[in-house]
Amino acid sequence: MPISRPYSRNSVVALAAALIATAALAQDNARTDIENEGPSALERLERSVARQKNVDDMKAPSLPSPDGFPAERRRAFEGLGRYGSHADMEARARAAAAAGQASLAAEREAQAKRLRQALGLEPGEEKALAKAAPAARAKAWVPVLFVSSSMPIRTLRNYAEQLERVRGVMAFRGMPGGLHKVGPMAKLTAEILRLDPGCEGPACAMRDVQLIVDPILYRQHAVARVPALALVPGDPAQAYCEREEDSPQARFLVFGDSALAGLLEEYARLGGREEVRDAQARLGAS
Numbered sequence: 001m002p003i004s005r006p007y008s009r010n011s012v013v014a015l016a017a018a019l020i021a022t023a024a025l026a027q028d029n030a031r032t033d034i035e036n037e038g039p040s041a042l043e044r045l046e047r048s049v050a051r052q053k054n055v056d057d058m059k060a061p062s063l064p065s066p067d068g069f070p071a072e073r074r075r076a077f078e079g080l081g082r083y084g085s086h087a088d089m090e091a092r093a094r095a096a097a098a099a100g101q102a103s104l105a106a107e108r109e110a111q112a113k114r115l116r117q118a119l120g121l122e123p124g125e126e127k128a129l130a131k132a133a134p135a136a137r138a139k140a141w142v143p144v145l146f147v148s149s150s151m152p153i154r155t156l157r158n159y160a161e162q163l164e165r166v167r168g169v170m171a172f173r174g175m176p177g178g179l180h181k182v183g184p185m186a187k188l189t190a191e192i193l194r195l196d197p198g199c200e201g202p203a204c205a206m207r208d209v210q211l212i213v214d215p216i217l218y219r220q221h222a223v224a225r226v227p228a229l230a231l232v233p234g235d236p237a238q239a240y241c242e243r244e245e246d247s248p249q250a251r252f253l254v255f256g257d258s259a260l261a262g263l264l265e266e267y268a269r270l271g272g273r274e275e276v277r278d279a280q281a282r283l284g285a286s
Helices: 009-057 070-081 087-118 125-131 135-139 153-166 183-193 215-220 260-285
Strands: 141-147 169-172 210-213 228-233
Touching: 141 153, 141 215, 141 260, 153 169, 153 183, 153 260, 183 210, 228 260
Parallel strands: 141 169, 169 210
Antiparallel strands: 141 228
């Protein structure tokens, strides 16, 4: 028995007709879709073309070339030329600039001077004024009594009372307890200068006598023991850190535990009568 048999001619013709009918139907459907989408597709195409045209029209702005408008450029320069410079304004500007430079230079020099004074490279205003003081002041001799904190308080108080009358100075080599302890020296000063020894507190009346701590003054006069009296020219109360090593010194030094009047008398006997004249007059008049 045969497995298959050949198609007949009629069957082949029928199959070809079916295929042709299917292709025709597909073409009809595609045409219908194109006709339906045609207007919207055309609208989208027009919008795309319009956007591209706008982009092409947006170009970077450019300034006109200066060489392109010679007449406008000439008029502009002519207009600027009408505003001429004023001589008085220029002179004031130059004067202001010169004054500013001078003021700046003066301020710079003042700052440099203060810096040199702070570094010790130039004397301060106080030293300059002292050097400019009249020479007659150097002829004033001030009684300086060298004492020690180990001396009795009663003796120191008596000397303070006498020095107040001759405008003298009481000098210590150092401070009790050392230079780093101010309390003991302050207490000793109050005990020496207090008018009423029983008074306590800051309201107590004090004698008008200067007490100084000056090891350089001791070294300059070679003070080996106290009490000792010297008549020092100038201002012995000036801080020793501001005084020169070769500052004026007393011509004589008198030692002895006696009253101030006796020490002055001995100083005059040694040849310092002129130096002690003022102090003796004050001491005798009081």
